[in-house]
Amino acid sequence: MNTLTTQIWQQIRAEAQELVQREPMLASFYYATILKHDSLGSALSYILAQKLGLSSILGAISFREIIQEVLEQEEEIIAQVARDIEATVERDPAVDKLSTPLLYLKGFHALQAYRITHWLWLHERKDLAIFLQNEISTSLGVDIHPAARIGSGIMLDHATGIVIGETCVIGNNVSILQGVTLGGTGKESGDRHPKISDGVMIGAGAKILGNISIGENAKIGANSVVLKPVPAYCTAAGVPARIIMSDNKECPATQMNQNFIDIWEAMNI
Template identity: 55%
Template structure:
């Protein structure tokens, strides 16, 4: 049975193809020729991550292997699509993130690299990380653990470190860093709770915790734990209020005035 979101994507692609003949071949290759999101993502990610030094067929086989072995990757891909459509005011179609949004594409590519990392194929996972960084300008270490329903909006310059853990329904804007504080070893990166909103340019550094439903203001530097359902801003970041909703990631209100 066709997934309802995939059926919607097919319908959207057909509508665009009728209006824009120039895009027919493009839409056919990326959407219309495929029976489901799994096959479409396999084709898309293989094309994006391949380079002259590797075989397109071999990259496609690796993506297929990961998707078939772990059905949660596709479940997360659907949840991530819903997150973009529901939270991004510039997105009114499910097909748009799949076709054009590098934050969504980079996130799905990361999920393949994480599967490789988790199955002892660290060298290949690091190759995928490198290609994701080159192609999408997004650097997510394959060892990081990311939940579902995540939106990485615009995405350019996002960095997520190896021991970072991100919960579900989190929204991350461009130029955000979830990094370490120096040359320390071991568990050294942030842990982000469900429903957190991290505004553009924020830097969250060290093995600290962002509590569930908190908000980080744009350009902030966070060096200490943030309690659940609090808003922090500044350099260094301090508590400046409370979000006006339990999961600020869902309403995408970056203003501090309403807190």
Template identity: 50%
Template sequence: MKNTRTILAEVDPVWGRICDEATKAVLDEPLLGGLIHSSVLHHPTFERALAYRVSMKLASGEMSEQILREISDEAYVSSPELGQMARADLVAVFERDPACHRLLQPLLYFKGFQAVQAYRIGHWLWENGRSDMAFFFQMRISEVFGIDIHPAAKIGQGIMIDHAHSIVIGETAVVGNNVSMLHSVTLGGTGKEDDDRHPKIGNGVLIGAGAKVLGNIDIGDCSRIAAGSVVLHDVPARKTVAGVPAKIIGDSGCDQPAATMDQLLGGSQL
């Protein structure tokens, strides 16, 4: 007869593996037992654990953990795709970040993953007409994680933001699926216009550290943007751009640059 843990692993393999890793982590480091039990092992589902983790990180004297948790639980119940997107993000971090050795790590420790999940709840609030609460989420995400994502921005799944410091994503920005970006990336506008003014990032794009992509421009699928580049014009699919201002310097080098995280070009690092 199958035990509960075996059944859990079959129904939700991501959550089952996280729970197994959490159990082992408590044995390896008992002093983290309280954190790991409250964040993982006390919850029946991945979504409930995420709601708890987001609410604990964003809570402050201005908004209690209980209220934020109720909002987060409501979001996951009413929009099940949020949980599936979170799973895709988690697996993306695990597969692309060489410093990530367990699925448990992003959930507990990686602010890039945590910030994206908090943004997703803020975006759900925005889409449901609760703009003021969405702006509160944006404010707290910026204060806690150092990442400023407008809640109206549209971001796909399988997103990996490595190091996740000083990320800015504007109101009308669109980010496709399976995108990887490093720290200090800006997806911004070029002036004070209030219409569609931010970049549209295709699927599978790799954006290097410190890159600035500005204006209502299209970045084609599976392209690469070199670190420190300033991109002001459209980038065709499967091309690499570099420089200030950025210019096309070759093909992207592989079919899925965001997955391989290959930042080498001509012997130099992007």
């Protein structure tokens, strides 16, 4: 494990030990999910298998074998997992423990399960990848195509109803809220989904459609419908979205500022 992964795993274990003392009724839960494991990857594979496998024809044991196989083949996935945990704790004021995303947040679970399907897709195990995508969508309410490319430091906040299409590309340090669609504009094939740059924040319910680019550190307002490219450091809001230029050079994904009153005033709404 790299340094960040090691630090995060040690802190998660320390939190679990404290939680056992605080709430003895959940001691067996904390043991099964965290304390009996010797690594973040082991804990993650157990948790995802329990989330996805119990209602599946494959079963939790087979799910865990698949996940562990992938994690053993691609160590970078666990480094991405650690960065996603760190990002969630830094950006979500409701999350005050590193263990919380790992244990409870379905957006985090869906994202890490996607990482497994993406590896399978790239290694020509597409049928299994699609099968797992369906299980993720059914169990967690998040639909991410295995072929999509997603960086790290990602937060899927609340996550219900998020859809990310096949040719979508998402950079690093991006925050996406519930109900977001990164989709196509019809039944055309080929490269047809949005390209999301580093540092972007996409508000709840926003729809970004087509092979368009969302520039670095841009912000997309809640429930906006974006059909044209958005330049870096700009805000897009409305239906259809209008572009507001900005002098703000900070990162919306880490700021998580969803107050758009000043934006509406600038648009004379």
